[in-house]
Amino acid sequence: MTREADGLPKIPENKKDTAFWVEGTTINYVFGLSPTKDHLNLNTMLKAGDPIVINWADCSRDDYVVASVETIEPNDASFFDQSSGGVTVYVQNESATLVIHGERPVVQSNEIPEATSESSIQIDLQILDFTQPDDQTIQFRINLTNQGANAITLTDEDIALIADNGPEVAALKIEPVMPQELRPGDILPLTLIFPKPQGTSAVLRIFDVTFEEYFQ
Structure with a gap:
């Protein structure tokens, strides 16, 4: 219309x-x-x-x-x-x-097993916005919440994009700059820019939490 x-x-x-x-x-x-x-x-x-x-x-x-x-x-x-x-x-x-x-729905994470259950990572991933700034890139704005009992550190290696079951692709740009520490209850706003993959969908991964995004 x-x-x-x-x-x-x-x-x-x-x-x-x-x-x-x-x-x-x-x-x-x-x-x-x-x-x-x-x-x-x-x-x-x-x-x-x-x-x-x-x-x-x-x-x-x-x-x-x-x-x-x-x-x-x-x-x-x-x-x-x-x-x-x-x-x-x-x-x-x-x-x-x-x-x-x-x-966008809030993605509830499962515990990521560590040495002990007390040290497991529990996060919530909320997609605030998904855009395509140009023909070459896609952008996510998200909130990441630490729902575990311990502080966690987020690094570049913890964030990736997967398209069509292919290899993981690192972000072109992450704001704020990594690494970032999240204490229990902390909410970290993130802006992630990736190269636009082929196809119409891709999977965003942060730690072991994934979210599939469809686009045109």
Whole structure:
């Protein structure tokens, strides 16, 4: 769908099984749903953490979870903002617009065995944003949380990208500069830039935690 000026695109009516992607929304993906009865009642059916799956025409997919659901004025187009990543699904009728906001899921890690269970590494990996700055690179913004009982040290060797079961590829750039120590409970924001792999998916690895990202 094409958005005209600052308004909302006209979404076809009575299309129950189709979400219409709004052209130009490539960071915060925006989709419109037909104003059917079921769609207008999604606010009573969805809760935070429910899955949102985007199945693209090229057979790739993106996975998100519901972050929040709100009702706004019918002509409020603020949810088209592209300053941060995510997914937004909206249903508009004459009186209001139902807006569903989605975010990347938090990846729960398993313990990485060490010499003893007391020294095992426990981390949470949250994908905040995924972008393609140019034709040659891809970028992740993430939060890494130390949920273990001991401090851990993150180095360049602990971060890699794997594409199509190929060899691991090191990041071109990591911010902040490694190494970084995380004490128990610490949250470390990271920006990771990798060379863009061939294909439509790649696996990000930090320690032994992995997350598969699909892209176009």
